Amino acid sequence: MVERSKQTVRDLRRGNRSVLLRHLYFEGRLSRHELGRDTGLSGGTISNVVGELIADGLVEEAGSVDSDGGRPRVLLQVAADRGFLIGVDVGETQVRVALFDLALTELAASDHPLSDHGHDVGHVVQLILDGLAEVLDSTGTDRDRVLGVGIGVPGIVEQGDPAADPTDPGGIGAVVHGQTIDWDAVPLGRLLRAGTDLPLHIDNGAKTLGQAEMWFGAGRGAGNAVVALFGSGVGACVIANGVPYRGATSSAGEWGHTKVHVGGRLCRCGSRGCLEAYVGAEALVERWGEASDSSEKAGLAALLAAAEADDPVADALLCETAEYLGASIADLINLFNPERIVIGGWAGLLLGPRLLPAIRAAARSYALRFPCEQTSIELGLLGPDAVTVGAATLPLARFLDSGGDVPEPGRREARALR
Secondary structure, eight states: OOOOOOOOHHHHHHHHHHHHHHHHHHHOSEEHHHHHHHHOOOHHHHHHHHHHHHHTTSEEEEEEEOOSSSSOEEEEEEOTTSOEEEEEEEOSSEEEEEEEETTOOEEEEEEEEOGGGTTOHHHHHHHHHHHHHHHHHHHTOOGGGEEEEEEEESSEEEOOOGGGOTTSTTTTTOEEEEGGGTEEEEOHHHHHHTTOOSOEEEEEHHHHHHHHHHHHSTTTTOSSEEEEEESSSEEEEEEETTEEOOOTTSOTTOGGGSBSSTTOSBOTTSOBSBTHHHHSHHHHHHHHTOOOSSOHHHHHHHHHHHHHTTOHHHHHHHHHHHHHHHHHHHHHHHHHOOSEEEEESHHHHHHHHHHHHHHHHHHHHHSOHHHHHTOEEEEOSSOTTHHHHHHHHHHHHHHHHTTSOOOOTTOSOOOOOO
16 A cells, blocks of 8 residues: 655645745845746745744845736845854865855865875864864854854765754765775764764765755756866765655765776775876876976866976877876766766866866867767866865755754753863
8 A cells, every 4th residue: 555645734834935935046146926936836835934034034125126017026035144064074184164154155265285194084073173163263253153064074974863962964974995094984974973962964075075066056057967086085975856866875986986997096995097196186186207396286277287388298198188088087977968068176176277278179089979969078166175065065055954953952962162
């Protein structure tokens, strides 16, 4: 027997609130009339739900526009100061923590180099907790108004059971399998919970970048896309019918560890011939043989400058890099048939302006003609810190899905960050 779905009045109300909040958030200032036209909800439902959202401080009036012969129509928008979001990027060389309002305007940021400790788990956890304290204390932000902390990490994130703690879906129980940084089943959520009671949301960094670019950047409007993260390492977020494709254990998108050369260069993951071992920033600087003593970013910038100055070795290396990337993008086109491929990450954005024409040409030469003709290859629009923005979208997504559920003042224990 098929069990019927039982939707309560409360479920319907939450769903309507979510529909209106999402539409206002992504489409900007709209009138009640436009909300009804766009969402298909009745005038009575619009009036009631908008009244609730205004009373809750989630939506506010934002001017008016003339109507056809009637009274001016009041415009509505999501109240940017109703709550705050925190995004954390556990990168290859640093931990970045940023505080945002609901409009994703950055209010404060804290950058902590990993230094000699590398990705030692205890060190990374402490840097995250220190960063949380810094951005909150520097702005005087009330912790009870923080909707959540999103954290993007390298590696595969095994999500926890939301039923165990509904306030922390994917948070407390999140376990990270980061082979390239020697994290083997690290219980990151539990370790962070010992130092903060803020709601936690943990996911792979490439997936957070993907969500940011799909919501606000170069992927917006595409239903099927791949957003590639090109930094020290290489990853990807595959979007199928508007939803990130995760696979059986959330490891889908490990594009950097697909093979481009059987028996080739040793990769950080321990295998050989991975794409990351040829085009990741760490590998590029190493292959050039002129590594900077300061950072990978400085080394890659020096490589680019040498190529711009017609250094034949640097130019040849970047030409080969473009071909590797183009051929690997052709694989994505043949496998997933996306309408758009977005190249992001700090290294992708640094090298992209020079390499993009050659990447497109290589993709055309290696991909099947028909799907390739339907695919555009673009650079990301959100800058080198898009992983941090994307991480902040994790608690933002829960806020919108819940119809604007915000923490009640004093609901959390007054537990100090440490």
